[in-house]
Each structure stands twice: as C-alpha cells, then as structure tokens.
Amino acid sequence: MSQEKLAIRTVIFSMLGNALLSGIKFLAGIFGNSFALIADAIESLVDVFSSILVLIGLKYAQRPADENHPYGHGKAEALITFLVVGFLIVSAVTIAYQAIQNIRTPHEGPASWTLAVLAAIILWKEISYRFVLNRSKKLQSSSLRAEAWHHRSDAITSVAAFIGILIAIWGGEGYEKADDYAAIFAAGFILYNCYLIFRPALGEVMDEDTHDDLTAEIRKVALTVEGITGTEKCFIRKAGMKFHVDLHANVDGDLTVREGHDIAHDLKDTLKKEIPELGHILIHIEPFD
Known part of the structure; x- marks a missing residue:
C-alpha cells in the first residue's frame, strides 16, 4: 500500500x-x-x-x-x-x-x-x-x-x-x-x-532544514556509490511526505564530464532506492583531487 x-x-x-x-x-x-x-x-x-x-x-x-x-x-x-x-x-x-x-x-x-x-x-x-x-x-x-x-x-x-x-x-x-x-x-x-x-x-x-538524521543517512548511502569520494553541501526541504534534496558530491577531478554525469545519475538512483521518502534529488558534482 x-x-x-x-x-x-x-x-x-x-x-x-x-x-x-x-x-x-x-x-x-x-x-x-x-x-x-x-x-x-x-x-x-x-x-x-x-x-x-x-x-x-x-x-x-x-x-x-x-x-x-x-x-x-x-x-x-x-x-x-x-x-x-x-x-x-x-x-x-x-x-x-x-x-x-x-x-x-x-x-x-x-x-x-x-x-x-x-x-x-x-x-x-x-x-x-x-x-x-x-x-x-x-x-x-x-x-x-x-x-x-x-x-x-x-x-x-x-x-x-x-x-x-x-x-x-x-x-x-x-x-x-x-x-x-x-x-x-x-x-x-x-x-x-x-x-x-x-x-x-x-x-x-519556510523550508527549515532540521533533518540531521536524514542528512547523515544520505551521506552514508552516497559513499556506497562507485566514484563518489565524499559529499559537501546537503540541503533538504520537506513537502508533504517527501523530502527534496540538493547534494554536492565529490568525484575524481580528472574524470570527463560524461563520466561525472553518469556517476551523478547512479547516485540519484541509489538514493531513490535506499531512501524511498526522497522526492526530487539534485546532484551537483564537485571535482576532488
């Protein structure tokens, strides 16, 4: 149900x-x-x-x-x-x-x-x-x-x-x-x-972000995705029974744009699967050396 x-x-x-x-x-x-x-x-x-x-x-x-x-x-x-x-x-x-x-x-x-x-x-x-x-x-x-x-x-x-x-x-x-x-x-x-x-x-x-436990869970799940070396900013907004997320994720700075794009999609799909209450997810890729 x-x-x-x-x-x-x-x-x-x-x-x-x-x-x-x-x-x-x-x-x-x-x-x-x-x-x-x-x-x-x-x-x-x-x-x-x-x-x-x-x-x-x-x-x-x-x-x-x-x-x-x-x-x-x-x-x-x-x-x-x-x-x-x-x-x-x-x-x-x-x-x-x-x-x-x-x-x-x-x-x-x-x-x-x-x-x-x-x-x-x-x-x-x-x-x-x-x-x-x-x-x-x-x-x-x-x-x-x-x-x-x-x-x-x-x-x-x-x-x-x-x-x-x-x-x-x-x-x-x-x-x-x-x-x-x-x-x-x-x-x-x-x-x-x-x-x-x-x-x-x-x-x-007012889009007040008081979701510390959910933020910690998102960061933990993100690190399970191949190519993600860490996370930076993580903003969460609640709307009804869904949580909309803006996440900055670190990847190898030498990757191509397409490779970074594919990793972002993998991260988004993984977050959706592991945390069903997430709604719209925006991933920003940060180059990391």
Whole structure:
C-alpha cells in the first residue's frame, strides 16, 4: 500500500472515531448535566471537520509534479495544517467563553455515571493517539502528526473533565463549578497544542532544514556509490511526505564530464532506492583531487 493511501486510511479512521465520540459526549453531557463533557464534544466535533480538511490536503498533495509545480503539491499538507490549527483555536475560545458564562450562573452538578463514560473515552483516545502518531512518524506527515495530537488533546481534555466532575460529585453543593473550571483548563491545553502543531508546519513552509538524521543517512548511502569520494553541501526541504534534496558530491577531478554525469545519475538512483521518502534529488558534482 502506498504512503498516501495509508495516510488517507488513517485520517478516515480518526474522522469516524471522532464523529462517534462527539455524539456520545454530547448526549452524556446534556443528560448528565456536565459542560466539561459538552466542551469535550465540541472539540471532537471540530476534530471531525479538521480531519476532513486533512483528507482534502492529503489528496491534493498526491497530485504529481506539473509545469507550474515542478516539485509537486506536497506543501498543501502544511497549509491545511494551518487551517486545522485555526479550527482548534476557535474551539478553545468557544469552550473557555461558555465555561466562564457557566461559572457566573448557578447550576446543578454533573451526574456520577458520566465518569464511566469519560473513562472509556480517555482509554480509546489514548489508543488512537498512539496509533496515528506511529503512522505519522512512519509516513513523515505533518498533518497526520496534527491529527495524532488531536487525539492526545482530546484525551487530556477528557481527563480534565473527569477530574472536574469527580471534584463536583465528591464536594457536593458549592463545588458544581469544578466541572466548568475543568473545561477552561481543557481550552488552555488545546491552545498549547495549537503551538506544537503549528511550529513544525511553519518550518516546512519556510523550508527549515532540521533533518540531521536524514542528512547523515544520505551521506552514508552516497559513499556506497562507485566514484563518489565524499559529499559537501546537503540541503533538504520537506513537502508533504517527501523530502527534496540538493547534494554536492565529490568525484575524481580528472574524470570527463560524461563520466561525472553518469556517476551523478547512479547516485540519484541509489538514493531513490535506499531512501524511498526522497522526492526530487539534485546532484551537483564537485571535482576532488
């Protein structure tokens, strides 16, 4: 199965799971009188829409290179990540605003059975987080990483809701607002995760080169090619799930232009074979005595 298809299946898994959990949380929050659960449901609902955006971005990023986009359309994935962050910020602000309104208004405490619902949700979201995060690392996908952190932030907000409801139940009269303070904490954590998601995507758009491990692997593979005596500059840019490379390679300075050209092609083909996640590769031959 291709990287792109595997990524799309992972997003669909997240989207269906979030849609189901959002409905469960809304019902439990309404009938269990817990705004923290309703806030949690709002986040899950926003995650469904953000998953749709990620899905669109992944499909668009699959488009092959063309005359106007010689390096392909992989940058679309990072741009979609920005939209996902925007959705998360809106949901965090909405949750915090409504929680503050609830704190100002006296209301009944949450039902005890909502704790069982939250415990099951926390377990499922943590499993989902680890599953999607492993896929994001395997596929080198920034949007899948954002998707994974949606699950982790959802798990954390559910933990906050659990603690808030537990305090409200144990404390009894006068502690009903603990549920709402838990929702405010959840909103703050969502905003913190927004930064964690936004920063790598921004680096990708700005062609930030922080791929030291990949650089080392490229240099190591290059030395296995006959005729290559060493490497100099190695610049890497990430676009979607592919890495575009500019590499300066050393060869014998007495070789003919054609011989140097053939070695460059051998190097390019070897890098493509040994490191499949590489996209466009530009080899510059440096004469070395």
